[in-house]
Amino acid sequence: MQTPTARKINSGVSSAKANRLYWLGRYAERVYLTLHMLRKHFDLMIDEDKDAYIIFCTKMGVDKNKYTSADDFTKRYLFDATNPESVINMLERVKDNAMMLREEIMTETLCYIEISIAYMNKPEVQNCGIEGLQRITDNMLAFWGSIDERIVNNQIRHSIKFGKYLESLDLHIRFDYPFSRVEEIFNRMLDSIEKECYICNEMTLLMLKKQLNFDNYKNPEVLQLINGLFCA
16 A cells, blocks of 8 residues: 655645555455445356355456465465455455554544454355355444444545445446446435535546546546546
8 A cells, every 4th residue: 555745735734644544544445345246256156166265266357377276276365364455354454554544533443343354364264255244244344334423524524435336336337237326326425525625536536527428437547547646
């Protein structure tokens, strides 16, 4: 994660803090949605195609060749702390940012991440594969509920939600969701930006508004624009 030189943005939120808030939102949403997408592909592996994990890797932009089989993928992509793209590492990145933002997001919110990491490190959970991780999904939903309930500073909350919605846009497009769903997420992101006008590249946003339409939303250039919106 890049840590830019600190500078003030609107209500006294430094660039460094805005960076952490944004990535906190992105990684937290990545954990939640990755597990959701994985469940669909695991069902395919069981019922239809044992190599469905390759489709998942392709859509996620992950190197499929580093995994030797569906079982190898399951173990390493979910639980391998030495694998930088694993779900357990995603949670660690959420924790890293949350620890630095404890005063902003409250200890109770951070606890959902710490509990999730401890749970995933249990051998009996790792032996269950994806089937044992519904509790992580529940914890992430509780995490987002705590964000809404406990953070009273609108700018802090909307900064986190900005990262959340960008990650959601990226993954829903990658996994071929219908435009109506993508448009709904985009409008939620716009709502968070309009309430707190900061950390967003206005020129990139204008270009994205022009290109994000029914005929063009799966164009790789759209993903590039989405991932270029953050500018803190």
